[in-house]
Amino acid sequence: xxxxxxxxxxxRRLAAEQSVLPDPCVLDNPIKQSHGESQEKIxxxxxxxxxxxxxxxxxxxxxxxxxxxxxxKIFNPYTEFKEFSRKQIKDMEKMFKRYDSGKDGFIxxxxxxxxxxxxxxxxxxxxxxxxxxxxxxxFDGKLSFREFLLIFRRAAAGELQEESGLMALARxxxxxxxxxxxxxxxxxxxxxxxxxxxxxxxEAEIREEQEERKRQELERKxxxxxxxxxxxxxxx
Numbered sequence: 484x485x486x487x488x489x490x491x492x493x494x495r496r497l498a499a500e501q502s503v504l505p506d507p508c509v510l511d512n513p514i515k516q517s518h519g520e521s522q523e524k525i526x527x528x529x530x531x532x533x534x535x536x537x538x539x540x541x542x543x544x545x546x547x548x549x550x551x552x553x554x555x556k557i558f559n560p561y562t563e564f565k566e567f568s569r570k571q572i573k574d575m576e577k578m579f580k581r582y583d584s585g586k587d588g589f590i591x592x593x594x595x596x597x598x599x600x601x602x603x604x605x606x607x608x609x610x611x612x613x614x615x616x617x618x619x620x621x622f623d624g625k626l627s628f629r630e631f632l633l634i635f636r637r638a639a640a641g642e643l644q645e646e647s648g649l650m651a652l653a654r655x656x657x658x659x660x661x662x663x664x665x666x667x668x669x670x671x672x673x674x675x676x677x678x679x680x681x682x683x684x685x686e687a688e689i690r691e692e693q694e695e696r697k698r699q700e701l702e703r704k705x706x707x708x709x710x711x712x713x714x715x716x717x718x719x
Contacts, residue, residue, distance in 0.1 A: 564632050566639065572632070578656055579631050590626040599648065602655040606648045614648040 560572050567575070582598040583590055590598070592611055599606050606614065615626060618633045637643050638653035 558629055560629070560632060563629070564636060566636065567632075575632060575635065575656075576628065579628050588627065589623075590631065592624070595626065599652065602652065604648070604651040604655055610648050614652070617643075617647075617649055 560576075561569060564572060579590065582594050582601075584594055584597070585591070592608075592615065595611050595614065596606070599611070615624060618626065618630045618637070620630060620633075621627070634643075634649050635653055638650055643650040643653070
């Protein structure tokens with residue numbers, strides 16, 4: 484790869500610069516003050532060179548598969564975003580993948596532009612850049628799935644401006660609230676509260692049906708037992 488070849492060239496150049504030692508004759512120069520200043524500059528440059536060399540070595544190791552990137556870590560949305568249900572996170576993931584047309588695990592500027600247009604809230608080029616910038620924790624200029632979830636977390640916490648593009652995204656996406664049993668809800672977070680109430684009622688109805696089925700089964704068993712007892716009386 485071109486980046487690896489460039490890194491190796493820089494390494495060789497830095498190694499050559501580090502191998503250059505000051506001329507011993509200069510040490511006997513009577514202008515010691517000037518020499519001291521130059522030595523201090525050499526020391527500072529040496530520290531910077533050493534730091535850059537370390538970074539280049541690590542980048543080469545990562546490229547060659549000998550080391551793991553510091554940014555590479557396992558992300559579990561269900562444990563990190565506990566305020567959302569598994570279904571809501573799955574719905575957010577479906578939406579994220581729907582607009583990740585490049586299938587690279589990120590939503591870039593153009594994909595975000597398409598998303599906002601589909602949601603009915605088109606943004607200017609600067610507006611789209613500001614949307615990404617607001618949650619772009621790794622400064623790569625695009626949205627990862629974790630950063631996408633951050634939009635909904637910040638909206639739920641009231642940390643987004645009312646008229647911002649991110650708030651429009653959170654409201655208009657709704658994460659398909661109709662499947663939660665909430666029809667006609669305009670605001671996602673209001674719908675979420677209503678969905679919890681509907682779900683609780685739905686679960687109560689299911690429990691009642693289960694209890695009714697158990698009661699009916701018990702009655703059938705009792706009638707069957709009574710019939711057998713009566714049959715044994717008349718047919719010894």
